[in-house]
């Protein structure tokens with residue numbers, strides 16, 4: 001064993017997540033600081049952050065109010081056991097989140113990552129049905145190209161093939177709705193495309209195959225994010241809500257990306273006037289300063305669990321770090337900033353400008369589709385024939401090393417999602433830099 005005071009600093013031992021490790025280690029991309037709209041590199045460059053970290057730093061980086069709240073919490077109550085005990089601030093955060101949520105989503109469970117929030121929601125769906133004497137409702141319906149994190153629950157209902165194919169059979173009894181994306185019918189649509197609402201009716205086919213009485217829940221992202229930003233067709237989510245309600249099936253909106261302003265409202269549910277049965281959230285709840293996630297749950301679901309002897313645990317589920325004091329402090333400070341600076345409204349007011357800016361990239365080399373919605377946009381590039389993902393990776397390297405730009409790249413798709421504090425000038429700057437990158441990798 002090496003002595004504890006040894007300080008090696010090699011690239012090799014760290015196995016980077018969702019990263020081609022060998023390429024990365026040949027030419028690393030490092031960030032060593034961050035403030036507002038920018039990352040700093042170790043060699044002193046300022047890189048504009050056009051994807052809010054990973055769709056999570058919605059209020060911009062290094063916000064003083066959040067930093068101070070975390071510092072204070074760390075010095076006051078470093079940890080409080082979440083099982084059988086609680087700390088006062090966790091009630092305040094739950095109250096504020098449930099007030100922000102639509103309808104009677106009046107209860108809040110906490111976890112630490114989007115993946116855990118998804119697992120939590122799926123388990124609550126099963127427990128809810130069982131508590132009501134419908135324990136045979138065990139089937140989950142996800143969607144092709146959906147992303148719900150990397151837990152076994154999330155990859156089972158998720159629909160991104162690379163995230164699934166290595167990992168065996170996953171959860172049994174999962175079906176998938178078709179993706180709502182069809183380039184020939186929707187290319188270069190601004191916001192919700194006109195075509196595709198009828199794809200929600202595929203749920204009726206699945207119900208016809210298995211019978212509604214076997215289905216626990218449908219889970220979808222209101223706008224699919226990680227797969228490359230796919231906004232829902234007009235009327236599609238409303239139709240899903242109608243069908244699930246008619247058949248006693250729970251509807252879970254996974255708002256890990258769309259929550260906290262990305263689509264111009266606190267939750268995308270509000271944009272569509274829909275009350276889902278559960279909302280999973282993460283990322284923007286703490287502006288990503290401390291990991292936190294959770295599930296907002298309708299009153300009836302909570303109440304269905306409140307039976308049995310009162311000294312008994314009602315839901316055998318939770319995490320050591322559920323409602324961690326540092327995360328709660330960060331969450332409360334983050335919600336203050338969203339309110340004080342009107343950031344959700346700001347996202348809404350910038351949506352048109354942002355969409356126009358992104359659409360101005362139409363006609364640039366290899367751009368085959370652009371899909372803006374709220375302050376998020378997918379830009380598909382034509383893959384190099386026989387080499388999927390290579391153009392995307394080239395773009396990633398070019399951005400970091402040559403253009404001081406950070407945009408999330410997934411295969412040959414760029415996903416732009418700047419912090420909600422972005423200015424109109426910065427939107428132009430981001431657009432201009434993307435244009436230069438596209439030319440560089442043409």
Ligand SMILES: Cc1ncc(COP(=O)(O)O)c(C=O)c1O
Nearest residue numbers: 113114115147148149254256257
């Ligand atoms: C919709 C959605 N659900 C779940 C997750 C998983 O979140 P995490 O990476 O925090 O586990 C993500 C992450 O991007 C997501 O976009």
